[in-house]
Amino acid sequence: MDSPNIYQLEHFVNMCKSNPSILAHPSLSFFRDYLETLGAELPRSAYGQDSSTSKGYVVEESDEDMSDAEADSRVEEEEDEIIESEIEIESETVEPDNDPPQKMGDPSAEVTEENRDASQTEKALAMEALSEGNLEKATEHLTEAITLNPTSAIMYATRASVYIKMKKPYAAIRDANAALKINPDFAKGYKSRGMARAMLGQWEEAAKDLHLASKLDYDEEIHNVLKKVEPNARRIVEHRRKYDRLHKEREKRRLELERQRSRAKAQAACEKAKNQEQSSDSRKPSGMPSGFPCGMRGGSPGSMPGEKPGNVDFSKILNDPDLMSAFKNPEIMAALQDVMKNPANLAKHQANPKVASVIAKMMSKFAGPR
Numbered sequence: 001m002d003s004p005n006i007y008q009l010e011h012f013v014n015m016c017k018s019n020p021s022i023l024a025h026p027s028l029s030f031f032r033d034y035l036e037t038l039g040a041e042l043p044r045s046a047y048g049q050d051s052s053t054s055k056g057y058v059v060e061e062s063d064e065d066m067s068d069a070e071a072d073s074r075v076e077e078e079e080d081e082i083i084e085s086e087i088e089i090e091s092e093t094v095e096p097d098n099d100p101p102q103k104m105g106d107p108s109a110e111v112t113e114e115n116r117d118a119s120q121t122e123k124a125l126a127m128e129a130l131s132e133g134n135l136e137k138a139t140e141h142l143t144e145a146i147t148l149n150p151t152s153a154i155m156y157a158t159r160a161s162v163y164i165k166m167k168k169p170y171a172a173i174r175d176a177n178a179a180l181k182i183n184p185d186f187a188k189g190y191k192s193r194g195m196a197r198a199m200l201g202q203w204e205e206a207a208k209d210l211h212l213a214s215k216l217d218y219d220e221e222i223h224n225v226l227k228k229v230e231p232n233a234r235r236i237v238e239h240r241r242k243y244d245r246l247h248k249e250r251e252k253r254r255l256e257l258e259r260q261r262s263r264a265k266a267q268a269a270c271e272k273a274k275n276q277e278q279s280s281d282s283r284k285p286s287g288m289p290s291g292f293p294c295g296m297r298g299g300s301p302g303s304m305p306g307e308k309p310g311n312v313d314f315s316k317i318l319n320d321p322d323l324m325s326a327f328k329n330p331e332i333m334a335a336l337q338d339v340m341k342n343p344a345n346l347a348k349h350q351a352n353p354k355v356a357s358v359i360a361k362m363m364s365k366f367a368g369p370r
Contacts, residue, residue: 024048029238036241047242093201097168102159103143104178105150119149123158135166153179153186160192164199172196187217194222198229207233263318266327273340317362326358 016022023032023046032046126141142159149155160175176193179186194209206229214222317323326332335355338345349355 021045021048029234033238033241041245094167094169094199096200097170099168099171101174102139102163102171103147104174105146105155107150107182109150111149111151115148119145119152119155122148123155126158126162130162135162138162139166151182153182153189156182157186157188157192160189160196164192164195167199169196169199185216187213189213190216191219191222194229195225198225203229203232204236259321259324262324262327266318266324320361323358323361326354329354331355332358 020043022028023035023042032042035042122141122145126138126145129135129137129141139159139162142155142162146152146155146159156175156179160172160179163169163172163175173193173196176189176196179189180193183189190209190213194206194213197203197206197209207226210222210226210229214226327336331352332355335349335352336358339349339359346359349359
């Protein structure tokens with residue numbers, strides 16, 4: 001790439017950095033897709049959404065003083081916003097055909113040369129009826145042709161194309177599937193199925209079939225149908241990608257809010273235990289005090305030689321996801337509270353591996369400065 005092009009690219013990237021909403025333009029959707037395939041997380045303004053609303057919401061959710069009711073209300077509002085969004089589709093579909101399945105051939109039947117010739121005769125009659133605009137008569141002759149030669153993929157695909165003209169997409173799909181079962185590389189089978197799926201509004205599946213048909217045997221009709229199908233299929237993909245991202249962001253905020261609540265509850269329980277300990281005139285036995293798990297007295301199992309009593313960095317516990325998760329377990333919390341009340345009860349809980357592992361991990365974080 002020559003220097004002028006590199007300079008222009010650098011200028012464009014700098015513009016996107018200063019104003020990500022540039023990427024919201026429909027013509028740049030391919031560039032957004034490329035950035036996302038590289039793992040980039042784009043701001044909401046890059047998708048045409050109000051970034052200021054998004055940022056304000058995130059700040060409010062990260063506030064540790066927000067009440068549970070307010071947080072739940074915010075999450076519920078965001079969920080409503082996601083549900084209300086719709087995809088703009090530009091094309092017409094047809095009402096599904098609910099007719100009984102058409103007659104199919106017996107794939108196990110033995111086909112003689114005489115049957116093959118008779119099948120070709122029926123096909124010729126079908127083409128004659130089709131040229132006269134008599135679609136019903138054409139399907140009757142093709143059904144007879146399929147009965148005579150049920151191993152012919154072209155007979156099924158030809159009848160499928162007639163069903164498409166009759167606006168019977170489900171019948172066309174059944175015939176296309178039968179043709180592809182006989183010959184998995186038959187372009188006309190994919191073409192007929194793709195066109196039928198487009199009639200039903202199955203845009204992604206239709207685009208996939210039509211692209212495959214075009215690779216196997218390109219023709220102008222496939223190209224014209226794809227011009228209508230591809231934009232809708234692309235909109236669906238972009239819609240799914242966008243809302244998958246929004247759901248992931250919402251889930252991350254929910255988990256962060258839950259973590260903050262757990263930390264706040266643990267901090268409150270710790271402070272309460274410390275206050276109870278300070279107001280108590282009675283001396284506790286050597287070992288862990290009533291304030292456990294907030295701190296330990298010197299000489300407790302969690303103390304290190306020469307450690308200053310009560311010198312504990314509580315943030316080490318609050319920032320440990322395994323411990324915060326363990327504190328949600330009623331069995332573990334009951335055991336810890338029992339030890340808070342009477343440190344001598346530690347021994348009886350050591351036999352419980354779940355409790356013992358939590359206590360051991362907590363004690364490993366209680367090492368203060370020497």
